[in-house]
Amino acid sequence: MKLSSLHLMLQSALLSTIIVAAGVQAQDYPAVIQKLQQQGVEVIDSFDAPGGMTGFVGELRGRSLAFYLTPDGDHVIVGTLMDKAGNNLSQASIQDLIMGPKLEKAWSQLDESHWVRDGDKNADLIIYTFTDPNCPYCHRFRQQAEPWINAGKVQLRHIMVGILAEDSLTKAATILGSEKPEAALAEHQNSFEQGGIAVDRKRVSAAHLEVKANNRLMQELGLQATPSTLYRDENGSVKMVQGLPNPQALKRMMGPRP
Numbered sequence: 001m002k003l004s005s006l007h008l009m010l011q012s013a014l015l016s017t018i019i020v021a022a023g024v025q026a027q028d029y030p031a032v033i034q035k036l037q038q039q040g041v042e043v044i045d046s047f048d049a050p051g052g053m054t055g056f057v058g059e060l061r062g063r064s065l066a067f068y069l070t071p072d073g074d075h076v077i078v079g080t081l082m083d084k085a086g087n088n089l090s091q092a093s094i095q096d097l098i099m100g101p102k103l104e105k106a107w108s109q110l111d112e113s114h115w116v117r118d119g120d121k122n123a124d125l126i127i128y129t130f131t132d133p134n135c136p137y138c139h140r141f142r143q144q145a146e147p148w149i150n151a152g153k154v155q156l157r158h159i160m161v162g163i164l165a166e167d168s169l170t171k172a173a174t175i176l177g178s179e180k181p182e183a184a185l186a187e188h189q190n191s192f193e194q195g196g197i198a199v200d201r202k203r204v205s206a207a208h209l210e211v212k213a214n215n216r217l218m219q220e221l222g223l224q225a226t227p228s229t230l231y232r233d234e235n236g237s238v239k240m241v242q243g244l245p246n247p248q249a250l251k252r253m254m255g256p257r258p
Contacts, residue, residue: 066090114210123155133171151258177203
């Protein structure tokens, strides 16, 4: 390649870089939004909001939030926006623009995590739930789900974690490290009121790293409670319930009771 040709290519590349940079500057947010960015808010997306406002969704230290730029462009409102019917519009925006894509991405991570199948392997509905062996709400959730599991309609995949008590990790690893994890999980469920499965150090040695990996996954997803449960709704969208589902959430998750 001749030197003159190389020089022209470098000039062209430099010009393209300047044009792109100018475009980024032209799309800078108003000063009041930039102030939020300086305080650590990551702006993820924007949308049209009621009252002539522009809505934004973002994250601050892993927490999702919505905020609204007033029509004058000089003020921002951070918090919950509700309509006259009492609908939480902020939460809907966070779900659509932040949580929806995040949970969709998480679904494949759940499939690759270390879980124990509970129910018919051919069940149409697969539900992932983070389960700590010492969690009474996890135990109650399994009791609630039993009619659907026994009917072959639901397969629960328990992602075993150890976070609640000193022996949570060793109990979880005993279940995961068993030659028959499904049977070990059932043994634990049946003896939960008496303290659950007895810790087996050989099994713990085989599976403690898998439990630690599940703990990290739970933390990376920003989940704060067990059970934390993810499922696909009737439209195929990934949804999440943290804590023990109420009857309405259970029906949305699993369908009508068999």
